[in-house]
Amino acid sequence: MLEKLFEPTSVAVIGASRTKGKVGRAVLDNLIESYKGEIIPINPKADEILGLRCYPTILDAPNAAELAVVVLPAAMVPDALEKCGLADVSNVVVISAGFKESGIEGAKLERRCADIVRKYGMRMVGPNCLGIIDTGSGLNASFAASMAKKGNIAMMSQSGAICTATLDWADARGVGFSKFISLGNKADLSENDFLLEMADDDSTSVIAAYLEGVKDGPKFMEIAREVSHKKPIVVVKSGRTAVGSRAVSSHTGTLAGSDEAYNAAFAQSGVMRADSVEQMLDYIRAFSSQPVPDGKNIAIVTNAGGLGILTADACHYAGLSLSSFDESTIDRLREMLSPAANFYNPVDVLGDAHSDIYGYALETILDDPNVDGIIVLTSPQAMTDVKSIAEVVAEKAVASRKPILCSFVGGTRIEEGEDILDQNHIPNFAFPERAVSSMAALCNYGVIRKRVHLEPENINADKESVSSILKKARSEKRHTLGLESFDILKAYGIPTVGTSNVKTLQEAIDASEEMGYPVVMKVLSSDISHKTDVGGVRIGLKDRDDVERAYHTMMSDVRRYIPNAVISGVQIQKMVTGGKEVIIGMNRDVQFGPLLMFGLGGTYVEVLKDVSFSVAPIGKDISRKMLSSIKTYPILTGVRGESPSDINSIVDTLCKVSQLVMDFSEILEFEINPLMVLPEGQGCVAMDIRLTLGSE
Amino acid sequence: MLEKLFEPTSVAVIGASRTKGKVGRAVLDNLIESYKGEIIPINPKADEILGLRCYPTILDAPNAAELAVVVLPAAMVPDALEKCGLADVSNVVVISAGFKESGIEGAKLERRCADIVRKYGMRMVGPNCLGIIDTGSGLNASFAASMAKKGNIAMMSQSGAICTATLDWADARGVGFSKFISLGNKADLSENDFLLEMADDDSTSVIAAYLEGVKDGPKFMEIAREVSHKKPIVVVKSGRTAVGSRAVSSHTGTLAGSDEAYNAAFAQSGVMRADSVEQMLDYIRAFSSQPVPDGKNIAIVTNAGGLGILTADACHYAGLSLSSFDESTIDRLREMLSPAANFYNPVDVLGDAHSDIYGYALETILDDPNVDGIIVLTSPQAMTDVKSIAEVVAEKAVASRKPILCSFVGGTRIEEGEDILDQNHIPNFAFPERAVSSMAALCNYGVIRKRVHLEPENINADKESVSSILKKARSEKRHTLGLESFDILKAYGIPTVGTSNVKTLQEAIDASEEMGYPVVMKVLSSDISHKTDVGGVRIGLKDRDDVERAYHTMMSDVRRYIPNAVISGVQIQKMVTGGKEVIIGMNRDVQFGPLLMFGLGGTYVEVLKDVSFSVAPIGKDISRKMLSSIKTYPILTGVRGESPSDINSIVDTLCKVSQLVMDFSEILEFEINPLMVLPEGQGCVAMDIRLTLGSE
Incomplete structure (x- = not known):
């Protein structure tokens, strides 16, 4: 789709200069250096620059340019x-700066540019970027x-300076690229377009990105989910913290989404998040040269x-x-290695091992079906011939379909070996821990690649009744709901506890008789926030007498504590026992939309913040993962002989809530707290609901 | 103390060779290269080696050697x-290998060597090591x-190969050492001796170590606590995991202590643990050249x-x-920096900033009293003169008493700048995250250095009665205790709940009457493990009738569930309500001795493993830290308006338990579970105790 961007037959440089x-x-120098097509400098003040015929405007040039690079002042x-x-x-x-990143006027100018580009059916990279490189076509x-x-x-980067630093770093280390894109302000083309482009680009086998935010969250997830099945995607997303996010705003004007949303979105769409640029570079070096392993059983060979x-460790x-x-592997190792060697994993060939022993050990271990990948370690000891060890590793690696990563640790004495590894595309890491984390990335991608995405099942919901409940609330300018929210859950097939708000004792008795004992009674008053503290909650009411007694004592207790409280009645709720409290919530994230949350109730969520997030919509696969990824999950499966929860x-x-919040975007916030989960086979029941509506 | 080891006037090489x-x-080559004293080769088969007179044995040499390096076969x-x-x-x-690391025979040989060394009042490094280096005396x-x-x-290292790799790494990067010690099997001299030595060595300002274990845990803690007040100690301790530990055993025969014990011991004694050799090298580069900051408020300057x-982030x-x-800082920055720059932290001087702007920004920020340290970032952009920026940073750093760490990110284009930083002893890190973690290490050491160690208070305990309880149990060959363990707690002033084991209903009634209602009744039977499940627990017994009824129903319930259970009676315990359950435990660690554990009871410890450890003895400072370092600590201080616990x-x-387990080393394991903690001012009370005695 973007061939003409990366492989144009002619390029104009608007604002070309000889200074x-x-x-x-x-820009002109860079184009001249390696680009084979026609280069057309545009500058009204020159007839010729660096031997190229120059034109006052692009309209004056006899041949059309497929690509124009703009380096003029913003205005x-x-x-x-x-x-x-x-x-x-x-x-x-558009390389020029002075747009969104510089303030309100710049943002207006940027929108004008985007409009012009759209009007003519063009596509634009930038503004405020370093430019693009395609090593295949020689375009710089x-x-x-x-x-x-x-x-x-x-590689694509939202920071031009990180482009520069990475290119310089890569240059010194012999790391090559197919395409290099400075995204700039992403007024038109964004990471989404380039992900699609790179997915089908034969010269690309791994995709890396430095991002400060994504332009269209849901679209990004959809595209990344597809692309990550074809090629690994490694992303550094900065602005992770509140502090960092502030720095983002003052930098490129990107509104950073919450980090939890990014983590969830990346995990759901198969994007591997690197913690630093260094880690990203480590990972892509591994991906660019090594096969993806079938499993995560790793062998270590070391001297x-x-x-x-x-x-x-x-x-x-x-x-x-x-x-x-x-x-048989151990027997084979024992045959050739020194008796003092360690034949088990990690295999220690000992400090005086020559390259033939390394080779033998590697070959033997590569044959073992229990080995999915190998990490080769070398310390340059007295007898160590680092160069020939590197040669042997290279020889075995080329013949192998299992990934081999190295960590030859040292300085001058490992240089020759490192060069040989480089030439043979075997990544060497300065220290072992980085080889390990890169191996883990390879293994994780092995799982991602095979993952099957389950489309959310369609839930048979009574959308119309929800529609009318929400419509009514909004017509009454209410942003929160009362007991109607229980009806919303019912419409989506979520069990709710029998609940009734009543005004009088007689109504309380009637409601209790209807739903069946035992019941719970709670005072209803907007003046009381901690009901328990003022005697406003009575549990385990077993019969009519209990209800009557509870009602009278509650009224007198509450009036004693808060004499002026306006009491609108009491809530009668069927008492549920023997369950565990969990929370299901939803907040709308600026970038990704509805962000679902799951956790255990009470202190687990309040003190430990032990919760998991996913971006809706989700199917049962992700829903199940949300459950199993909290630390307190064993409490649900049953600890100390407790029976498991349902x-x-x-x-x-969770799936039903996911569909509800997808169906009704006017629901801004939503929380079932608690959802009481009963033992296996007995279901769960929503006890309380909080729902906030947006103002149209 | 070890001057003659590091600065000998003469060195013999026993096993010198010309091959x-x-x-x-x-070894001989290395000595000849830089050592200025007398070198005496010992080899019965040569008269002269490399121009040096050679003797058959060390006894034949006319001059005595202060140091002998042994490179003979082990036997x-x-x-x-x-x-x-x-x-x-x-x-x-003793460089020779073939000792403890090679098996039982080697271990015997090693003990013989240690005995000989001790007999003659000598000290020994190794065996199985690379040797030692002192750059001051030129000794290699x-x-x-x-x-x-x-x-x-x-630097000291328990792995010779890590010595080699580190030396080679340092050589390539211009990092220098005062002393370099390969510890080997530590048959005599260990990390403890060298810590003491380095503490008083004027040429040393930072101490680094790679350890697979420590030789004498309590001694190590005592020494490290002293030394860490004088100089930073950075340690990589490997064998962190079960898998890793296995590798240790097969490597040097060191018995790795549990990782929790090491973490606790290091934290208590001011040792900074690095997660990898790379991180250790990062940290020591920072410590070797930069001052320790007063606080942890950091400024960032970036282009x-x-x-x-x-x-x-x-x-x-x-x-x-x-x-x-x-x-005033922001005003001053605004005066000189581009209007598009960011004057707040992180200060963005923008991509086209020249070195004078960097210099101005640095100077201004260094003046700000809110800044304890600075991280300077540079990306080699089009206009960036990396070299002169490095010069300016060096100039400002030299004049400053605040630490400055750099991350100039790139390859070829930053080399010149990196060299200038190196020459001026300003550490440059390949990527910013590593500069940050090194800055954090500087800040952490600032806290460690100022820390005051509280000696444990002496607790007035009735040691004699504990002695006799333990003596009696051991004379009866019992390894666990019954209700006597409550008396042990009482002897140390730890409140226990009234508890009585009785055989008959009448005794149960008497006991209840004596301790006062309400009480809890539990069945006593070694055939029943889950008492609650078989109706073997009754709580909240308010009077004599309750006790009677509970006793009868309990007996019939339990007999129905487990007809053949032998019931030895019931336990009557005073019922305690309104408290929170915590656990205090102790296990003896192989390396460090009594390891105390603290956590909240129930699922918090079982599922979340949210516990903290310390090595006994501890004073109130460490005890308090043990409490505050668990994640669920807020539950004790009071969440959601709950009153705080005592x-x-x-x-x-905790302090009392610490003294108890110090006083009685025959207590192998100990656990108060639960200790019921009441609201503030109301104390706590031990509800159940488990105590295991060693077999003499």
């Missing part, structure tokens, strides 16, 4: 874009200091016991398992 | 050590590939917004705060 140090010169950009449209340019890269339409090396990594232990923390070798009924309820 | 590739040659080492003793050698470094008594550069970092956000996660600048009484009880 060294100017961006308009840097002049809209006019230039109009001319591009008239000249039939397909795509523009950027003011980066140098051209990227060829490789199979496509240094200490490094082996550190690596084993790190594997444990990263959720990887150490392979248990077949007996987990399936929670899963169902 | 290239042999360890005996490598020949004891004899060589005897001769060293006779020749009045002060210290030996090791077979490392090269001499370390001079510096102020003292790249994206890097600033990532750094702000990382600060938040590392527990650092971003400084809020004084108004925290002081828990603190007291």
